[in-house]
Amino acid sequence: MGYQSVSNELAPLTENEAIGFLRQESGFSTKAIHAGYRPEQLLCRSIVAPIYMSASSCSQSNGVNDDLNKSENPTKMILEQTLAALDNAKYALVLPSGTAAQSCIIASLKADDGIICGHNIYTGTIELFRETAVDIGLKCIFVDMTKPEELRKALRSQKSTKVVWVETPSNPMMLISDIKTISDIVHCESNALVIVDNTPSSCYFQRPLDFGADVVSYSITKFVNGHNDVIMGSISTNNREFYEKIRFTQEITGITCSPFDCALVIRSLKTLSLRMERHSLNALLIARYLEQHPRVEKVLHPGLTSHPQHKIAISQSCGHGGSLCFYIKDGTLEQTKKFLKLLKVFTWADSLGGCESLAQAPLLWFVVPTSFSDEEVHELGLVENLIRLSCGLEDVAILIEDLNQALNAL
Numbered sequence: 412m413g414y415q416s417v418s419n420e421l422a423p424l425t426e427n428e429a430i431g432f433l434r435q436e437s438g439f440s441t442k443a444i445h446a447g448y449r450p451e452q453l454l455c456r457s458i459v460a461p462i463y464m465s466a467s468s469c470s471q472s473n474g475v476n477d478d479l480n481k482s483e484n485p486t487k488m489i490l491e492q493t494l495a496a497l498d499n500a501k502y503a504l505v506l507p508s509g510t511a512a513q514s515c516i517i518a519s520l521k522a523d524d525g526i527i528c529g530h531n532i533y534t535g536t537i538e539l540f541r542e543t544a545v546d547i548g549l550k551c552i553f554v555d556m557t558k559p560e561e562l563r564k565a566l567r568s569q570k571s572t573k574v575v576w577v578e579t580p581s582n583p584m585m586l587i588s589d590i591k592t593i594s595d596i597v598h599c600e601s602n603a604l605v606i607v608d609n610t611p612s613s614c615y616f617q618r619p620l621d622f623g624a625d626v627v628s629y630s631i632t633k634f635v636n637g638h639n640d641v642i643m644g645s646i647s648t649n650n651r652e653f654y655e656k657i658r659f660t661q662e663i664t665g666i667t668c669s670p671f672d673c674a675l676v677i678r679s680l681k682t683l684s685l686r687m688e689r690h691s692l693n694a695l696l697i698a699r700y701l702e703q704h705p706r707v708e709k710v711l712h713p714g715l716t717s718h719p720q721h722k723i724a725i726s727q728s729c730g731h732g733g734s735l736c737f738y739i740k741d742g743t744l745e746q747t748k749k750f751l752k753l754l755k756v757f758t759w760a761d762s763l764g765g766c767e768s769l770a771q772a773p774l775l776w777f778v779v780p781t782s783f784s785d786e787e788v789h790e791l792g793l794v795e796n797l798i799r800l801s802c803g804l805e806d807v808a809i810l811i812e813d814l815n816q817a818l819n820a821l
């Protein structure tokens with residue numbers, strides 16, 4: 412089957428599937444390009460924000476304490492202003508990785524403070540919370556965030572909770588949590604902050620602050636930068652006290668970002684809306700294609716009407732990023748590896764969100780030493796025939812043909 416014949420077979424999106432594309436908030440792309448920087452700000456009036464490769468700045472003549480400290484490089488500040496605007500937030504901070512953003516949040520807590528975290532999310536986050544956090548005396552409970560009543564019970568049992576950590580859609584299982592319902596419960600039961608890891612959707616498709624969350628956290632490494640060439644994280648919030656706390660933690664712990672990386676992300680943001688639409692469309696078309704393939708048992712993608720939380724997904728986001736999962740029918744681990752090797756356009760690799768399409772078996776994450784037991788991995792649903800795809804920006808017909816030839820050769 413040639414590329415052309417595959418693309419001819421793709422049915423157009425139904426109105427329900429395309430809902431995000433019809434509902435896109437106007438103004439986002441303009442903010443992504445202009446919010447952090449105006450050429451008139453500078454004498455040279457350069458169209459693009461300059462990279463200030465400078466580790467410090469001079470004090471004003473009378474020595475008042477208004478010089479920039481080391482985490483306040485001008486290129487970094489331009490990026491932060493843009494990121495804040497894109498989340499409809501007052502403040503944003505960038506950090507050297509998504510994990511560093513989470514570490515700063517942990518470092519802002521104190522012994523006996525509590526965290527309640529989704530039970531089936533990015534395994535790096537689970538591991539960070541339960542290993543590091545618990546080591547320093549934080550209390551951590553994991554609950555099924557798709558069942559808000561479990562969260563309510565957990566809040567009543569752990570009164571010291573300061574952070575409720577939500578990831579929706581979750582990576583890799585694509586579980587959807589209802590941001591508004593969760594925020595309402597948390598704010599009614601406690602004074603904890605709702606923090607949403609918005610990495611899989613990016614601020615283009617989902618803006619959790621608009622649904623009552625207090626903080627949004629990102630691995631910029633993924634869709635926001637989107638070129639597989641920068642590792643960075645960020646937080647956005649309207650909560651001044653929280654922002655000041657994290658900024659202070661950033662300053663005293665010295666975890667800041669290079670101006671060069673900030674400039675790469677400023678550049679990437681200018682195409683975020685275009686990239687996300689293409690990621691989302693490619694992933695949805697691939698999900699629908701795989702759903703009817705005889706070698707595929709099941710597809711996990713929140714844009715499919717077969718997804719159990721599809722209605723919640725489309726009520727809080729207007730698109731679904733580029734990730735999806737599927738199960739090879741009756742697949743063994745050997746077949747899963749064979750499938751990954753047979754791919755020619757998709758690269759067998761970890762990570763997600765870049766221009767290059769990637770494929771991985773989440774079970775193989777655990778070939779490196781982790782704190783997860785085999786039983787826990789199984790409970791997360793990371794079984795041997797599960798494949799996670801990050802659909803990139805290549806031609807969708809070529810991506811589908813690639814998956815098709817690999818599945819048919821099993």
Ligand SMILES: *Cc1c(COP(=O)(O)O)cnc(C)c1O
Nearest residue numbers: 508509510533582610630632643
């Ligand atoms: C990758 C990822 C992270 C960690 O981000 P890094 O930038 O790799 O440290 C956190 N959350 C989610 C959902 C991720 O996918």
